[in-house]
Amino acid sequence: MSLQLDFPAVLERWPSFLAGAALTLELAFFATVLGALIGTLAAVGRGSRSALIAGACKVYVEAIRNTPLLVQIFLVYFGLASLGLKLSAFTVAVAALTINVGAYTAEIMRAGFEAIPRGQIEAAEGLALSRLQIYWHIILLPAIEKVYPALTSQFVLLMLASSVCSQISAEELTAVANYIQSDTYRAFETYIIVAVLYVILSLVMRAGFWGLGLVLFPRRRRLGTPL
Amino acid sequence: DLLDDIMQAKKIRISTDVAIPPSGMMDSSMKPTGSDVEVAQLLAKDWGLELELIQTTGATRIPNVLTGKADIIISTLSVTPDRAKVIDFTKRYATLQSDVGCLKSSTVKDWPDLKDKSIGVSRGTTQDTTLSNMKDKDLKIARYDDDATMVTAAVSGQVDCVASSATIINQIGVKNPSRVFESRIPLATFDLAIGLKKGEPRLMDKLNGWINDNVKNGKLNAIYKKFHGVELPPDMRS
Amino acid sequence: MSGHLNVNHLIFLGQGALWTIGLSVIALIGGGIVGFVIALARISPLKSVRFASAVYVQLVQGTPLLVILFLGYFGLAAIGLKVSPLVAAGASLTLYVAAYLGEIWRGCIQSVPKPQWEAAEGLALSRTQRMTKVILPQAVRIATPPTVGFMVQIVKNTSLASVVGFVELMRSGQIVNNSLFEPFAIYAIIAVTYFAMCYPLSLFSQRLERRMGRGRSNLAPA
Amino acid sequence: MQQNAPSPEPVVSLRDVQKSFGPLRVLDGVSFAVERGEVLALIGRSGSGKSTALRCIDRFEKVDGGEIVVCGHRVDRPDVDLRALRQDVGIVFQSYNLFPHLTIEQNITLAPRAVKGLASSQAKDLARKVLAQVGLEEKVHAYPEQLSGGQQQRAAIARSLAMQPKVMLFDEVTSALDPELTAEVLKVIEQLAADGMTMVMVTHEMGFAKGIADRIVFMHRGKVHETGPASILMSPTTPELTQFVGTGNLKS
Amino acid sequence: MQQNAPSPEPVVSLRDVQKSFGPLRVLDGVSFAVERGEVLALIGRSGSGKSTALRCIDRFEKVDGGEIVVCGHRVDRPDVDLRALRQDVGIVFQSYNLFPHLTIEQNITLAPRAVKGLASSQAKDLARKVLAQVGLEEKVHAYPEQLSGGQQQRAAIARSLAMQPKVMLFDEVTSALDPELTAEVLKVIEQLAADGMTMVMVTHEMGFAKGIADRIVFMHRGKVHETGPASILMSPTTPELTQFVGTGNLKS
Numbered sequence A: 001m002s003l004q005l006d007f008p009a010v011l012e013r014w015p016s017f018l019a020g021a022a023l024t025l026e027l028a029f030f031a032t033v034l035g036a037l038i039g040t041l042a043a044v045g046r047g048s049r050s051a052l053i054a055g056a057c058k059v060y061v062e063a064i065r066n067t068p069l070l071v072q073i074f075l076v077y078f079g080l081a082s083l084g085l086k087l088s089a090f091t092v093a094v095a096a097l098t099i100n101v102g103a104y105t106a107e108i109m110r111a112g113f114e115a116i117p118r119g120q121i122e123a124a125e126g127l128a129l130s131r132l133q134i135y136w137h138i139i140l141l142p143a144i145e146k147v148y149p150a151l152t153s154q155f156v157l158l159m160l161a162s163s164v165c166s167q168i169s170a171e172e173l174t175a176v177a178n179y180i181q182s183d184t185y186r187a188f189e190t191y192i193i194v195a196v197l198y199v200i201l202s203l204v205m206r207a208g209f210w211g212l213g214l215v216l217f218p219r220r221r222r223l224g225t226p227l
Numbered sequence B: 001d002l003l004d005d006i007m008q009a010k011k012i013r014i015s016t017d018v019a020i021p022p023s024g025m026m027d028s029s030m031k032p033t034g035s036d037v038e039v040a041q042l043l044a045k046d047w048g049l050e051l052e053l054i055q056t057t058g059a060t061r062i063p064n065v066l067t068g069k070a071d072i073i074i075s076t077l078s079v080t081p082d083r084a085k086v087i088d089f090t091k092r093y094a095t096l097q098s099d100v101g102c103l104k105s106s107t108v109k110d111w112p113d114l115k116d117k118s119i120g121v122s123r124g125t126t127q128d129t130t131l132s133n134m135k136d137k138d139l140k141i142a143r144y145d146d147d148a149t150m151v152t153a154a155v156s157g158q159v160d161c162v163a164s165s166a167t168i169i170n171q172i173g174v175k176n177p178s179r180v181f182e183s184r185i186p187l188a189t190f191d192l193a194i195g196l197k198k199g200e201p202r203l204m205d206k207l208n209g210w211i212n213d214n215v216k217n218g219k220l221n222a223i224y225k226k227f228h229g230v231e232l233p234p235d236m237r238s
Numbered sequence C: 001m002s003g004h005l006n007v008n009h010l011i012f013l014g015q016g017a018l019w020t021i022g023l024s025v026i027a028l029i030g031g032g033i034v035g036f037v038i039a040l041a042r043i044s045p046l047k048s049v050r051f052a053s054a055v056y057v058q059l060v061q062g063t064p065l066l067v068i069l070f071l072g073y074f075g076l077a078a079i080g081l082k083v084s085p086l087v088a089a090g091a092s093l094t095l096y097v098a099a100y101l102g103e104i105w106r107g108c109i110q111s112v113p114k115p116q117w118e119a120a121e122g123l124a125l126s127r128t129q130r131m132t133k134v135i136l137p138q139a140v141r142i143a144t145p146p147t148v149g150f151m152v153q154i155v156k157n158t159s160l161a162s163v164v165g166f167v168e169l170m171r172s173g174q175i176v177n178n179s180l181f182e183p184f185a186i187y188a189i190i191a192v193t194y195f196a197m198c199y200p201l202s203l204f205s206q207r208l209e210r211r212m213g214r215g216r217s218n219l220a221p222a
Numbered sequence D, E: 001m002q003q004n005a006p007s008p009e010p011v012v013s014l015r016d017v018q019k020s021f022g023p024l025r026v027l028d029g030v031s032f033a034v035e036r037g038e039v040l041a042l043i044g045r046s047g048s049g050k051s052t053a054l055r056c057i058d059r060f061e062k063v064d065g066g067e068i069v070v071c072g073h074r075v076d077r078p079d080v081d082l083r084a085l086r087q088d089v090g091i092v093f094q095s096y097n098l099f100p101h102l103t104i105e106q107n108i109t110l111a112p113r114a115v116k117g118l119a120s121s122q123a124k125d126l127a128r129k130v131l132a133q134v135g136l137e138e139k140v141h142a143y144p145e146q147l148s149g150g151q152q153q154r155a156a157i158a159r160s161l162a163m164q165p166k167v168m169l170f171d172e173v174t175s176a177l178d179p180e181l182t183a184e185v186l187k188v189i190e191q192l193a194a195d196g197m198t199m200v201m202v203t204h205e206m207g208f209a210k211g212i213a214d215r216i217v218f219m220h221r222g223k224v225h226e227t228g229p230a231s232i233l234m235s236p237t238t239p240e241l242t243q244f245v246g247t248g249n250l251k252s
């Protein structure tokens, strides 16, 4: 092997790695919460009886799903600045990630809505519940429960994809890696450590979603069905 | 021995980032050009070799030679002790004067004026390291993945100061006349050198000899002046 | 560092787009073949095979593609394998795509109703015959829409191959921008180009889904 | 079973109802009425339009023509107040359609709270009352999947009862159940009938129809083919009903 | 119905079979035997273990203890030759489980060709023969979804017959069907019985069990509670069977 690896030389910068990992998690957290919200609204919007709302939601979802995140980030970052709006890199990163993951969430949630048996909705209609009440009480939670694994994976993917935020000066994990590797020229050691950290982060996120699932789906918890 | 391999193959593979103007970039017909590219071309010509430019990104310049995918790197490598632990550097073939540049309309004169101003810089460059080490100065640093993104950030108004070479600082105003930047605070002068894998003394000697010759005959200075608009420092122009 | 967007720039971008398509095709074929093996391994009767393939999937799905590409390209070289960037990028993308397609396809195979497996078993078909004659033909129908949907992700993700020196669409856009500094115009062009490549696939996948009359979501790295 | 004297205003009345799905004419001039306290059984072979007729009464399907009046609501009109209508009508389907993520109590209290604005404690008392009616007091805190089919169906009936409807519609509520479970559900419905609830039920259980229905409506190809008291099942006058009752007997 | 003299070697025999799912003991010492040409009906309430017993015979479940011998195969042994066993046993489920991507003919010829190596033309002749047996000749080239439930179930029976099994197992093959369709499927099974096929059937159709079965096995809580000729249904000796037959009668 023509290459000598010297992990200690890179590992001694662990505070930077930790800070990067923390920022990555932070980005993922905000984008997940906001994206879930926007995505759910867009999913509901796509089923709207107003052609305008349904159409707008569709355009949003399709435009985002069919272009790379990096391009979206650049367009938001430089676009806003050209308009004179100077937001911090963190704000822009969260905004772009939210817009991005919101579109995917919308698609997943829509599948969840469609998976609710017609009979459930008819039963609720038969009980004189209003449209909004039906969405809230009958559709939302079971739909989320049905697509929970897909949502979990999507949000983990979002966390991994947040690595491109290094491009707009957000100091997340990949940015830290890029800095350390160009400062030390020890690229292998750096990227191997970063890969391990990402795997750990994704496990942490999955564990978090698992725990959240326990809270969200009391029936699952009580009947012991695996999530 | 790498030198023999190169000579036998009649081809030298040089790792260069073509996205860091004016050292490496594309001309309007999308051919690689820039000061580093011309240095590489000159070297290949002098040694009678075919040139293969290995186009890289900032992150992969070094791994390319460590894993034998390229023979040497000519890509604005500044020499630092940390880096010298990983690869070997030749003598300097150029220098890089770095300044902190600010909007012409701003009042920045010295370090204290930089408080609350975000300073754009290319991530992991020696400018970045230098600024990052000035912990006492309480600077707000915005790091971009490469010079181009940093310049774009300055052009579009995301930052009002940048730490970079004078060439690049001047470039911003060319791209956006309403945002002219000029050098305000000198940062440091770095030596740029050719990088190669450790343990290749014969190649190292030959490269050093070639640099000496071309410093003396003024060819390196000419290339530098052509792209950077200024000459190399006096002690490199004998 | 000169002037305005000209024909050369557009040609350069076009070449980048061609590379994007080429890499996508390689990733899909390689990832498809390996992914099929992974899908079968994930439902293997052997516990060790199931476990190993699950670990593989978890590792790959937990690592950004950028890092996989980097380690793939230089990692192979570091252990003394001399490979061209094309082979290295192809191999890395294959590993990556296989992990996702393998999981998608495993789900599709397992979503063939259990009674179908039992009915085939009850007819004395061997394991291979059950798979090839009963389960897979049904799974293929279920799998087509999410697979086509995932191809969109492949197309977009090839942009990361720039790390191993590919000047594909995204990288060519960055290079052009570096000499023109018109980020808004250039990234808009790139966005539209990606959209033009991806949207037909999305549309096709949606149409297939609708024809099958069931809503399935497809996973999507951004 | 109470046989009220026909009041001038029936609870449910259909007059010449027409309904097509695409080219398929499913209801072709259906008319019948249900008086207060009456139990009406809708029978007929598969595809004859029984479920569709029932669903039209609660406006799960819009009719193409004819007139439907339910508790004073003009169901055929586009401007009918759906939520008011559905407070007067309870409907129970073959697939019980309990909400799987809610406990039985939550299933029952949801609509009274959300629609009628009952306080939580009131709603819970109500839940206990209707669960007692169907004999499921001990299952308040269970989830639907913890119940047997018969228990789920009884819970679904209780959920409808909690809205205190004026008429209940049942669509083959026992056909997914095995004989023993069927028996428990039928007992509950019998009790409802005895309490004077107005009911329309689609059923395959001829024995039950005979025993409980005040009137039988036999549907055939989207039309009311024969109608009369339960005794018409013993002495059918049309060949279609004769055949239908004949095959039904196979399930003996 | 043929009443063969019991041969020394039964086609199917279970002796003291034990089977648990986790903590739940589903079969608790089940023993019975089926002679050549005999029709045995397994009855019992839901959850009593009928399906499990049937599935153990074709080794869809592994038993925890006891002995099962089917056509000479020691089914309880781990080393039993599964494919040989399943060539001797045909099984038909409640959900017909035809392969939706294949035509009826392809459904039927698949196993004979893949397992027995029949030539295509031979297999097609065979398909025509078994389809004639179940009265579906005209549907050879249809896809399953183009058939009614009863037709699908008959096609599933034909598919099993094409393997020329020595014994057929039926698990509530009519319970997803309405009375009319039930009748056509039962007729096919009656014909098979008349032709001397050995059969074990789980069924809810008491009338049918009475009419066709040579012997009844009544299961209760994982045990064989009563067994005997069909006449035990008229004069049950245990209270459990009395109750079971009683409730069964509700479905009259």
Ligand SMILES: Nc1ncnc2c1ncn2[C@@H]1O[C@H](COP(=O)(O)OP(=O)(O)OP(=O)(O)O)[C@@H](O)[C@H]1O
Pocket: D021, D024, D026, D044, D045, D046, D047, D048, D049, D050, D051, D052, D053
């Ligand atoms: N939403 C629908 N779209 C199209 N056709 C329908 C729809 N609902 C019912 N039909 C058709 O209308 C006819 C009558 O259906 P309906 O459900 O009313 O029959 P039914 O008497 O309830 O039969 P079953 O006893 O099988 O429940 C059938 O042919 C059915 O296929």
Ligand SMILES: Nc1ncnc2c1ncn2[C@@H]1O[C@H](COP(=O)(O)OP(=O)(O)OP(=O)(O)O)[C@@H](O)[C@H]1O
Pocket: E021, E024, E026, E044, E045, E046, E047, E048, E049, E050, E051, E052, E053
């Ligand atoms: N795979 C399984 N895992 C766990 N429990 C099972 C499984 N299969 C069956 N059971 C349980 O075993 C018991 C007996 O089931 P079985 O299907 O044999 O009953 P059955 O007599 O066929 O009833 P039914 O008339 O409802 O079909 C039931 O309590 C059932 O829940």
Ligand SMILES: [Mg+2]
Pocket: D050, D051, D052, D171, D172, D202
């Ligand atoms: Mg119906």
Ligand SMILES: [Mg+2]
Pocket: E050, E051, E052
């Ligand atoms: Mg069963």
